[in-house]
Amino acid sequence: MTDDGAPGSPQVVASDAETIARVVAGDTEAFSILVDRYGNRAARYATRMLGDRAEAEEAVQDTFVRAYRALSRCADRERFGHWLFSILINRCRTAGARSGRRARTFVRDETALVAAAAPDAFDGVAWREEIAHALARLEMSQREAFLLKHVEQLSYEEMAAITGAGISALKMRVKRATDQLRMLLHEAYSA
Amino acid sequence: MPELPPIDPMDAFIADLQAPVDLSALATARIMAAVRADAARRRRRARTWQALAVAAVVVLAIGIAVYVRPADGTAVQFALPVPAAHEVVVVGDFNHWDTHATPLRRTTNGTWQTTVRLKPGAHVYSFVVDGNRWVADPAAPLAPGSDFGAPNSLVTVAPGTT
Amino acid sequence: MMKYAGAVVLGLAVVTVRLDAQANDDRLRGLFDPPTYASLHAVLDSARNAGLPTEPLIDKALEGSAKHASSDRIVTVVRDLSARLADTRTALGGYGTAEELSAGTAALRAGIAPATLADLRRLRHNEQVTIPLAVAAELVARGVRPDSASAQVLRLAAAGARDVELAALPRSFASPSVISSLYPGGPGFSAPTALDGGKSSGPVEAGKPPKRSPQRP
Numbered sequence: 001m002t003d004d005g006a007p008g009s010p011q012v013v014a015s016d017a018e019t020i021a022r023v024v025a026g027d028t029e030a031f032s033i034l035v036d037r038y039g040n041r042a043a044r045y046a047t048r049m050l051g052d053r054a055e056a057e058e059a060v061q062d063t064f065v066r067a068y069r070a071l072s073r074c075a076d077r078e079r080f081g082h083w084l085f086s087i088l089i090n091r092c093r094t095a096g097a098r099s100g101r102r103a104r105t106f107v108r109d110e111t112a113l114v115a116a117a118a119p120d121a122f123d124g125v126a127w128r129e130e131i132a133h134a135l136a137r138l139e140m141s142q143r144e145a146f147l148l149k150h151v152e153q154l155s156y157e158e159m160a161a162i163t164g165a166g167i168s169a170l171k172m173r174v175k176r177a178t179d180q181l182r183m184l185l186h187e188a189y190s191a
Numbered sequence: 192m193p194e195l196p197p198i199d200p201m202d203a204f205i206a207d208l209q210a211p212v213d214l215s216a217l218a219t220a221r222i223m224a225a226v227r228a229d230a231a232r233r234r235r236r237a238r239t240w241q242a243l244a245v246a247a248v249v250v251l252a253i254g255i256a257v258y259v260r261p262a263d264g265t266a267v268q269f270a271l272p273v274p275a276a277h278e279v280v281v282v283g284d285f286n287h288w289d290t291h292a293t294p295l296r297r298t299t300n301g302t303w304q305t306t307v308r309l310k311p312g313a314h315v316y317s318f319v320v321d322g323n324r325w326v327a328d329p330a331a332p333l334a335p336g337s338d339f340g341a342p343n344s345l346v347t348v349a350p351g352t353t
Numbered sequence: 354m355m356k357y358a359g360a361v362v363l364g365l366a367v368v369t370v371r372l373d374a375q376a377n378d379d380r381l382r383g384l385f386d387p388p389t390y391a392s393l394h395a396v397l398d399s400a401r402n403a404g405l406p407t408e409p410l411i412d413k414a415l416e417g418s419a420k421h422a423s424s425d426r427i428v429t430v431v432r433d434l435s436a437r438l439a440d441t442r443t444a445l446g447g448y449g450t451a452e453e454l455s456a457g458t459a460a461l462r463a464g465i466a467p468a469t470l471a472d473l474r475r476l477r478h479n480e481q482v483t484i485p486l487a488v489a490a491e492l493v494a495r496g497v498r499p500d501s502a503s504a505q506v507l508r509l510a511a512a513g514a515r516d517v518e519l520a521a522l523p524r525s526f527a528s529p530s531v532i533s534s535l536y537p538g539g540p541g542f543s544a545p546t547a548l549d550g551g552k553s554s555g556p557v558e559a560g561k562p563p564k565r566s567p568q569r570p
Contacts, residue, residue, distance in 0.1 A: 028230040035222055039214035047212050057218045064222045069229060134204075151208045178201070185200045284455075287377055288415040311516065313456040313487030325420065332494030332523075335463040338413070338430045339422040345459070345494050347487040349520030 017077035024072050031071075035064055038081055041152070042088050048147050049092045051132050055099065059091040066091075085152075086162045089144060096140055134184040138177050145170050146177035264308035265348050269316070271328070274301025276320045283316030283343070285309050290319055311350045315343040377411045384415070389424040393431060400435045405442065406451035409458075410435055437461065444470035445482070456486035463490045464499035469507065476510045484516040485509075488523060495526040 014022075014033060022030040042063060046056035067074075067084050074083050135143055148159050149170075156167045163170070269281045279295040285307060286292035295303035295318075315334040318326045327333060328344035337343065378397075382390055393414055397407050413434050417427035441457035442449050444467040449457065457470055469489065473482045485506050492502035509519055 026230075028227055029223075031226050032219075032223055035214075035219055039219060039222075040211055043214040043218075044210075044212035048208055056212075057215060060214060061218050061222050061225070065225045065229070068226045135208075147208070150205045181204065182201055185204060282416075282419055284409075284412045284416075287380070287412055288419040290419055310452070312452040312483045313459050313490060315459075332491055335459055335490060335494060339417050339420040339426065341420055343416075345491055347484065347491045347520055347523060349484055349517045 015078070016080035020071060020074060020077045020080060023068070031068055034067075034080065034084075038084055039064070041081075042084065045085070045088060045147060045152060046092055048135060048151060049143060050095055050099070051136050052099070055095055059088065059095050063088040063091050082158065082162050086164075089163060093140065093144075130185070134181050137184060138180060141165075142173045142177040142180070145173035146181070149174045264310045265350065266306050267309050267346065267348060268304055268306045269295065269318075269328070270302050270304040270330075271295065271318050271320075271326065272302045273320055273326075276303065278321055279303040280319050281305065281307070281316055282319060284314055285316070290322075309346075309348045311348050314346050314348060316346065317341065317343045377408070377415070381411060381414055384418045385424065385427075389428060392428045396428070396432050396435055400438070403439065405435065405438050406454060408451050409438065409455050434458070440467075441470070443467075446471065446474045450481060450483070452483040453481055453486065456483045456490065459490040460486045460493075463493035463502075465489045465493065465503055466499070469503040472507055473510055476507070484519050488519050491523040492526060495523055497526055 014030075016034065016037075019030050019033045023034075039060065042060045043056060046059045046063075047053055050056050050059065063084065066087050070087075074080060076083065135146075138146065144163070145159065145165075148154050148162070149156075154162070156170055159165070159170050160167050165173075271279055273279060274297075276297075279297075280290050281293045281295060282288045282290055293305060293307060295305040297303050316328070318328065320326055325341040327342050328346075331344040331346055334343040334345040381393060385393065397410055400407050400410055410431050413431050414427055417430060422430075437458045438454050441454050441461055444461065445453060445457055460470065461467065465486075470482075470486065473485050477485070489502050489506045492505065493499050497505075505522065506519065509522065
């Protein structure tokens with residue numbers, strides 16, 4: 001997982017391993033480097049996964065604080081991003097289990113209303129709602145796998161290492177997710 | 192039928208999912224605040240453990256020095272041959288004249304005896320037989336002066352090795 | 354950090370000693386009626402203010418109580434002892450540990466001359482004089498004349514004799530009342546013996562009759 005550094009900045013950037021070493025040695029402020037580096041990506045994943053900005057931010061905050069506390073236990077410091085994401089995935093699973101049902105019902109009703117209002121034009125708002133709705137309709141592990149594969153663009157090996165699931169199981173989930181999404185999108189376009 | 196976007200809806204869908212999301216500044220601030228608080232707590236805890244460790248060592252050292260100190264004084268055996276007695280105690284400056292502190296034990300040949308550790312110096316003592324009979328040690332010199340009638344016995348204890 | 358720990362250790366040691374003294378003081382309170390306790394406490398306070406050790410005074414009061422002496426008698430004796438301790442301290446050059454003062458008081462009481470105390474203090478300026486004083490008192494108690502007892506103790510002290518050697522001296526002088534051997538653990542009477550393998554009691558042979566003291570008072 002490469003970092004999201006500012007494009008074109010030639011300054012020497014401390015690696016994840018170096019930064020972790022500093023934090024573990026007592027330089028608490030150095031942890032903000034890791035937050036800056038991975039925060040947006042984590043926010044994106046959590047937002048897509050949970051469908052709710054506020055909940056997503058809470059999951060991300062929670063993730064980073066836990067990462068700080070467990071930092072000395074991060075075995076592969078060069079792959080801090082993966083390690084961080086495994087924590088994030090767990091946090092999102094917990095949060096998603098809590099509020100999953102609510103979100104799905106809400107999104108569907110909204111989408112139905114919007115679609116009914118403007119059936120002929122391509123509506124950006126409706127489209128965004130469709131995305132949320134379609135994702136929300138996926139079963140959690142499928143959603144997770146789909147996001148990791150297509151949004152985070154991880155290899156199946158990396159996904160297996162992070163989630164702990166087998167590669168074939170992950171492939172199956174991604175396929176099922178893709179099929180269902182296609183179907184949902186086709187439904188939306190043919191409505 | 193609505194106009195289809197020029198690309199595969201799936202690709203558009205994924206492209207939209209990939210749109211960046213910014214972690215709010217507020218969330219970042221909250222993360223760092225929690226991390227700093229955590230660090231401060233950890234430092235405090237480390238200091239407390241350090242202080243406790245020092246205190247524990249000090250307490251242990253005191254315990255050893257004061258209570259578990261190696262044999263203080265020289266072992267001295269007191270003996271009184273009174274086979275007919277039921278109870279014999281020795282009292283003296285070393286046990287602050289407490290008639291309950293140092294009972295003697297009767298041996299098979301009728302001699303009552305006990306061993307006490309005494310600090311080096313001059314010590315005065317007496318036996319009390321059956322609770323009310325004050326008996327000086329027949330085998331020891333009498334202490335000079337008898338303030339309260341019954342004379343005491345005198346023993347000089349030198350710094351010994353036991 | 355080490356200095357702090359040292360101070361704590363010292364402080365706690367002092368507290369322990371003071372607690373000990375306090376315990377015995379409390380015993381007095383429990384044993385005597387309030388007027389007697391007040392009188393005794395006054396003597397103790399004076400002694401304390403004069404820098405004299407109170408432990409021998411408390412022990413004397415406890416002795417009197419154990420022997421069921423009258424309150425008046427006890428107060429008188431304790432007051433008297435306080436004065437004796439002060440005299441002993443003067444004879445010892447104005448200072449002394451509780452043990453030195455107790456042994457010195459016994460020596461003076463036995464008839465040992467104050468000059469002997471001063472001489473011992475001079476001879477042993479770096480070491481405590483408790484044992485030489487106790488030995489001198491014991492020699493007199495065993496029938497040796499005070500001036501002779503002083504002479505023997507001073508001679509040994511001047512020759513650099515250590516406490517263990519000095520303590521062996523009285524063993525050569527049998528108590529007048531002894532009627533059997535001084536063999537440690539032997540049949541019949543035995544004097545209180547130090548259980549250090551006889552190292553401090555000097556050469557004593559089993560079965561031999563006790564030596565008669567060389568000088569009779």
